Amino acid sequence: MSTQSTDSFASRVGIVRETRRTLEQQFDRILGEHGAVISRLAYSYEAVAGMREELVQEIALAIWQALPHFRGECSERTFVFRIAHNRGLTHVGRRRPPQQSLDDLEEADEPVDPRPHPDEHLAQMNQRERLASAVQSLPVAHKQTIVMMLEGLSHAEIGEVLGITENNVAVRLTRARKALKEAMGVTQ
Amino acid sequence: MTNDPMTKDRELDLWREQWSSVARPSPELKRQVQKRIKVQNRRFWLGNLLAVAALVGVLILAIYQLSHPASGLEKGRATGVCVLLFVAVACRLWISRGTWRAETQSVRAFVELWHRRVLARIRGLQIAIYLAIGWIVFCTGLAAANWVTIRLELIAHPTEYLAMMVVLVVMLRLIWFGVMWLRRRKVAELNEVTRILEEMQTMND
Numbered sequence: 001m002s003t004q005s006t007d008s009f010a011s012r013v014g015i016v017r018e019t020r021r022t023l024e025q026q027f028d029r030i031l032g033e034h035g036a037v038i039s040r041l042a043y044s045y046e047a048v049a050g051m052r053e054e055l056v057q058e059i060a061l062a063i064w065q066a067l068p069h070f071r072g073e074c075s076e077r078t079f080v081f082r083i084a085h086n087r088g089l090t091h092v093g094r095r096r097p098p099q100q101s102l103d104d105l106e107e108a109d110e111p112v113d114p115r116p117h118p119d120e121h122l123a124q125m126n127q128r129e130r131l132a133s134a135v136q137s138l139p140v141a142h143k144q145t146i147v148m149m150l151e152g153l154s155h156a157e158i159g160e161v162l163g164i165t166e167n168n169v170a171v172r173l174t175r176a177r178k179a180l181k182e183a184m185g186v187t188q
Numbered sequence: 189m190t191n192d193p194m195t196k197d198r199e200l201d202l203w204r205e206q207w208s209s210v211a212r213p214s215p216e217l218k219r220q221v222q223k224r225i226k227v228q229n230r231r232f233w234l235g236n237l238l239a240v241a242a243l244v245g246v247l248i249l250a251i252y253q254l255s256h257p258a259s260g261l262e263k264g265r266a267t268g269v270c271v272l273l274f275v276a277v278a279c280r281l282w283i284s285r286g287t288w289r290a291e292t293q294s295v296r297a298f299v300e301l302w303h304r305r306v307l308a309r310i311r312g313l314q315i316a317i318y319l320a321i322g323w324i325v326f327c328t329g330l331a332a333a334n335w336v337t338i339r340l341e342l343i344a345h346p347t348e349y350l351a352m353m354v355v356l357v358v359m360l361r362l363i364w365f366g367v368m369w370l371r372r373r374k375v376a377e378l379n380e381v382t383r384i385l386e387e388m389q390t391m392n393d
Contacts, residue, residue: 028218035213043211053214060221061228074293086298093302093380128206135207140384141391144295149200150207163294172391 027064034080037151041081044135044147045088051095059087074160081153081161085144092140134183142176149173246273261334268326272319279315283308299385306378313371320363 031038038059046052062083070079135146148158155166155173162169214220246269253266287305290297331338342349 031213031218031221035217036208036211039211039213040207052211056213056217057220057224060217061224064221064225082293082295082298085295089295089299089384090302093377093384128210131203131206132210139387139391141388150204152204161295163292163296175391 023067027067030063030067030076030080031060034077037077037080038084040151041084041088041147043132044143045091047133047136051091055088055091058091059084062087075157077153078157078160081148081151081157085161089140130184134180137183138176138179141172142179145169145172145176146180149176243273259334259337261330261337264330264334268323268330272323276316276319279319280312283311283315296388299381299388303378303381303385306374306381310371310374310378313367313374316367 039056042052042055042059046055063080066079066083070076074082135143135150138146144162145158148161153161155169158173159166159169164172250266250269253262254270287301287308290301
């Protein structure tokens, strides 16, 4: 009787450990595959480098917490985008009035890519920064649609993440694109 | 990539190209996240353990005082603690209705849930203020009813009682400022969530 219950306990512990290992592997794979997407998405919500780093970590942590509940009802990419947007929104909502240190300000203005850049590359970088700051300046709903469009998600996937119909996505995308162009024009 | 007509759009292709090099994940990300997971797990267990220990401890003390021969003051205090705990837990459960999980898994449903949660938190703080006022009134009533006993104690140990009163007043002020600060933060968060929700609504119209 006692040997049976010890065996059953040991097998349960084994199952828990195995499940955790599987989750860890899945999490590592997700970070590897979608790490860049998470960083870009955090960039669209937060301009200050230090806080952006914080947001990326928060998103990764939220993915880790949600992973045991992920049953594959949607694609992994949709799952990651949904969590990342949710966390990004919470970050925006709880953000205190900007209290940037000089270091942060310098970092925020730093080029993202640290490679040396000749003039041609500098022009490309300016374009990139203009796009990035224009995306940051958009209202939340436009920002979410634009970011997912830039990441190459289909209308159906965007609709699934945002909880709206494909028609609605199309309308939002048109408006968001117009707003992005205007924002880029303003920042030009 | 999608099969949308937009992908053939040169402007969009250029944006996508620029966007893809906007930010890169830190090579330290995995290590930092693992560190945060450990800290959070520890905090979760410790927080829950402390809350349960405090609740059980207070209940045991209250039940002990109620079931053993004790003065009216002690019995009254024990009853008060039990009632306060019961009311606090009941209020917490009552205001948490509809805030456990989102209706769907979309971002919109999440924002709606967030809105409900912040509202519940603000209501919770409001109820905590009422409960605190109720508790002070109850304590004053209890002290008045047992003034004879308290007076004798007060005459015997005036310094201890004075020190206790000073500590209580300072603590009350600190708790009051803490609650007010939290409330201000939550109201600011509520305004922000409402703005986001309205923005999402406007985009759908």
